[in-house]
Amino acid sequence: MQPENITLNNPLKSRADLQKLVNELLNAVSPFFKKDASRIDLANFTAHYGQQIANMETFSRLLWGVTPLLAGGQEPEQFSFYIQAIKNGTHPAHADYWGEVAPYDQRIVEMAAYGLLLAVAHQPLLAHFNEQEKDHLWQWLKQSETQDIPDNNWHFFPILVQVGFHHAGMVKNAGALEKHFTVMEQYYLGDGWYSDGPGRPRDYYISMGFHFYGLIYAKLMQDVDPQRCEKMRERATLFAADFIHFFADDGAAIPFGRSLTYRFAQAAFWSAVAFAGLDVYEPGVVKGIVLRHLRWWLKQPMLDRDGILSVGYSYPNLIMAEDYNGPGSPYWGLKTMLVLSLGEQDAFWQAQELPLPGRETHHSIPHASQILVHQANHLWMLTSGQLELNNFVNTEAKYCKFAYSTRFGFNIERGRFGLNHAAPDSMLLLCEKDDYWRGRRDCQDVTTADGMIFSRWQPWHDVTINTWLLPLGDWQIRVHFLKTARELDCAEGGFSLPNRPQLQLQQASAKSQLSTASDTSVIHCLSPQPRRGELVLTPPNSNLLFAERAAVPLLRGELNAGTHLLISAVWAGETGAFDELTCPKAIVSEDAVRLVIGHHEKQVILENLQ
Known part of the structure; x- marks a missing residue:
């Protein structure tokens, strides 16, 4: 009403x-x-x-x-x-x-x-x-x-x-x-x-x-x-x-x-x-x-x-x-x-009202550890994760996700037990095979340079994750280098969509894609280590932009104690603008990850930050 x-x-x-x-x-x-x-x-x-x-x-x-x-x-x-x-x-x-x-x-x-x-x-x-x-x-x-x-x-x-x-x-x-x-x-x-x-x-x-x-x-x-x-x-x-x-x-x-x-x-x-x-x-x-x-x-x-x-x-x-x-x-x-x-x-x-002036597609703000990405009809931001010292409610959801969007908003936590309550969109979450999930919170190190954001974080004292976030065209690329002394389950989410009746899901061994007539959200696994595509539905009133249950495309996997490299590519926007063929490729060597999409190329150096 x-x-x-x-x-x-x-x-x-x-x-x-x-x-x-x-x-x-x-x-x-x-x-x-x-x-x-x-x-x-x-x-x-x-x-x-x-x-x-x-x-x-x-x-x-x-x-x-x-x-x-x-x-x-x-x-x-x-x-x-x-x-x-x-x-x-x-x-x-x-x-x-x-x-x-x-x-x-x-x-x-x-x-x-x-x-x-x-x-x-x-x-x-x-x-x-x-x-x-x-x-x-x-x-x-x-x-x-x-x-x-x-x-x-x-x-x-x-x-x-x-x-x-x-x-x-x-x-x-x-x-x-x-x-x-x-x-x-x-x-x-x-x-x-x-x-x-x-x-x-x-x-x-x-x-x-x-x-x-x-x-x-x-x-x-x-x-x-x-x-x-x-x-x-x-x-x-x-x-x-x-x-x-x-x-x-x-x-x-x-x-x-x-x-x-x-x-x-x-x-x-x-x-x-x-x-x-x-x-x-x-x-x-x-x-x-x-x-x-x-x-x-x-x-x-x-x-x-x-x-x-x-x-x-x-x-x-x-x-x-x-x-x-x-x-x-x-x-x-x-x-x-x-x-x-x-x-x-x-x-x-x-004055006559004027549109926004022309702006570069990717805009980096080192002091805020943020990169703003201007995609057609979709504005989104990559961020390092900032710790709010007062620990206000849902601090991790409001500050520590990998990305935030004008079109898709973000989800807040309803609890830590159960992946559907843990707000997995735009996050890498881990648990000790007990369904209690942890994600990025405090970062031990943050660097914003060369069009990418690096952060080092520890969900447990004996689990260290180096994360690189970078835009490549309209795609969001995430590279995670993990060292863990524990056996873990992992789940990594893309942007969430409303779980409306017309929602269509495509799952594959290394992809999860959600689509409506107007919007598409997809996450691809680009790393050698396999992860399976899944869908998680969060409770009503989880997403800040829409009250319906939110559908989150996910990559799920298991991690043994040791060293792991996880690479994912995320795209979200208008359904008519999505082109599967533009998904970046990841070329992995001993000390670097080379990411390629068309004429765009970025390289993440692993050796100096392990």
């Missing part, structure tokens, strides 16, 4: 179209507003920080849509509610006071929304506040200056509060700015890339966190901190040249990593590019990325029947949620609506 209060056929071509969408998303939450409250309760589940703070988070994240509307000259329909809720929530004597924050407190995250609100829309907001109410708001936000916070992108939240103080004429703390910027400088890797804290992943938090907030700072603090603002603009320019490869021609972005329930926050960086006037691509190119992305999301069943953004990715799916995902968490996606703060005459809105 589609919600009646959201116009799903909104063309999203103009500023008015986007304003309409934001107002509809905000108005869908309005029935859940409570008189004299400063929180919004949307559901009967919660996050690790408890229901009260989760409800405060819901209210605060709506401000990422409210603020651009106000800055762009339009009041949301329920503006009086937002004003009163902020007054109540920041009044220490009010029954619904948001409270004193503690170290590592989720409320510090939400303070960033109030910082931006004060920075770009303080006039329409504070016109409704008396001096005491302004002081309450300042005092409550000021708590962010001294509290301990996680060592990651959170350092930008107190910074945005200080930016808000500066523009609203409130007393600011310059020392707080310096402290947090100094810490984050340690995360910078070069070429526009950060890690999300020491040893942490390079995922969407680099775009929707570091650079999104950095470009807001660069726009709003240019007069008082020009040198730092220029550095942020330079880094964002470098990053943009890589990040544009994360978006497909149809607007979809590659699902990868944690916090995917924020959905269209994947394009928030590009809205910040427009907001800051960053001269990296033509305004029409940036406009196209943002609007195509939002149009793609409007086609997904992401809303419940009340028009509320659900927790999930393409569809409501609590199974994939992190423990910090509350009922209102998805409204962080409204960060992408920042472009509404730009007037109708801004270059972004005046």
